[in-house]
Amino acid sequence: MFHVKQFDVVVVGAGHAGCEAALAASRMGLSTLLVTLDSKKIAEMSCNPSIGGVGKGQLVKEIDALGGEMGKNADFTGIQFKRLNTRKGSAVQSSRCQSDKHKYAKRMAGLILDQPNVSVVEGEVKNISVDGARVRGVEVFWEAGSAEVLCKSLVLTTGTFMQGLMHCGEIKSAGGRFGEKASLGLSDCLRKQGFSLLRLKTGTPPRLIRSSIDFAQMEEQTGDRNPRKFSVWNTRIVLPQVSCFLTHTNQQTHKIIRDNLHRSPLFGGEIKGIGPRYCPSIEDKVVKFPQKDRHQIFFEPESLDSDWVYPNGISTSLPSDVQEAFVKTIPGCQNVVLARPGYAVEYDCIDPRQLERNFEAKNLSGVFFAGQINGTSGYEEAAAQGLVAGINAALSVRCMPPLILSRTESYIGVMIDDLVTLGVSEPYRMFTSRAEFRLSLREDNADIRLSEHGYRVGLLKREDFAQVKQRKYKIECLGRYLRETQLIPNEGIQKQLDRLGSPQLSGPQSLNQLLKRPELGLNNISQLAALPGELQVDEMCAETLELEVKYEGYIEIQKQEIIRLQKMQQLSIPNGVEYSKIAGLSTELREKLSTARPKTLADAANISGVTPSALSALLYHVKKKKGQGKKGSRPVTPSAI
């Protein structure tokens, strides 16, 4: 089976986390083995055929900026692109695309199979072999036998497969995903290695046959007229763009669901794993929101070449006959044919508080975890973790310092920080509200924020990084010009302002000040004051500059806050601190801190379970002890450390 039995990095799992991890490690020049249960299911979209969304679009942009693949793959295989929240503030605007799920998986699989340094093997990893507290390799099983493969770093990305148990009404079957077997064995091995595991659950709706649906009874939802791609690199939107359709459930749908709750594994107590509150099943919605007489459903095509449609909003684990009955009550679905029933899956994952910020296990050197196995949900969350874990697995082989992304510079850093300090009580997904500095962590500036890391670790080429530096330089030059150039009002200018619906000038004003007006864009400014040719910028630079100017005040406050927090991280904690006396700390944290005796606030933040509010309490105590805590002054919340 194996010609080579020794690799620098072994990645277990070829989902969204595993693909990014394997590509990152191999592109960084390390020999990489990707082991997966089914090599025909590489980069499979288990649920919704889409990439991005609110909070998730930011993750995709950051993956792209670091040199990952998800954004590029989404561009080449997207069939409807849409900017979300465009009527809201720029901090919460995100990109989403409807993907052709078959083409998405095919292109990603092709990249991996063509990638030098990566070997793909179909098999099941059941054991991790160790030398003391360090990984030695994995034991891979397949029908004809098993073999030990040695590695210096191991990345585990088993998704929903560990002890996967699928539920569809009364029917239960072992499996990680419809038609795919579960991973049995690895959970026990992890427990033996001292990991504590959790049981979570997620679900998916039935798939419907397109030709059996009457879309005329639904509301057409087209994509953006000028679709914008995810990647800042050399990609194109190449596939024909298609529509989605909006419809709703109704009282009749809800009655059928309510009448059959006794057959639901969710309500009958069969499902023990905890599901995502923010993404409830339709039976959950009907029970929890009895006052709502309808719930919206988006009908999304799965692929240009398939007759399957994904009804987004009716995830369910009710029996298939009940699913068919309630779907038929939905306008346009009277004659619907189900291609496949919906189901729920329970699976094992680890408590992510057992991980360092580089995703390496605290108790087992060289073992990294990424994706759903860390208690998250979603392709984007998985891919972002896979990329960071793959990079760090490679850096560890090279004995180089890890890549640690902070929550002040990235959404990925926010996610990592949340996972390793707070852990999870339900599948974790990204929201813009999780990022305190979201106004600075926008989609448009992801490349400026993060590409230096991608270049430093070797995932971005010199010319890619040079392109970003050039973009940054252009924005700075034009920004300076706008600040330094005054517009002197004359009759022509006042008339133009009238035409643009903007108040006339009472005297000279800087172009920067003028751009702060909500009704004016950079294109208007360049009409009012012809900008020098060498300062002309493209649409991307214009967007970043406009946002930086319009939100200048808020962004500056965030910058100061970040600097203050960074300084605070260096604050030393005196030796004699009595943690048992600090108000606001749990008994568990008091014990942990007393044992660890961190030297700085940053060290304290790295201890699992140390929450932002615990840090706040510690900071207040330390400052008071040092005589800096002013009487009555409120402790700051160092939530951004």
Ligand SMILES: Cc1cc2nc3c(=O)[nH]c(=O)nc-3n(C[C@H](O)[C@H](O)[C@H](O)COP(=O)(O)OP(=O)(O)OC[C@H]3O[C@@H](n4cnc5c(N)ncnc54)[C@H](O)[C@@H]3O)c2cc1C
């Ligand atoms: C039924 C269902 C519903 C979902 N609903 C949603 C949703 O509504 N919203 C959302 O955001 N996300 C949803 N998801 C989750 C989404 O699919 C995952 O978050 C994402 O795919 C996780 O990526 P991953 O790489 O961590 O794992 P996966 O994509 O699950 O990939 C895991 C990989 O590991 C391999 N593997 C597992 N164990 C072993 C082993 N021992 N040896 C070798 N290979 C192994 C598998 O073959 C597979 O290739 C759903 C998933 C499922 C299954």
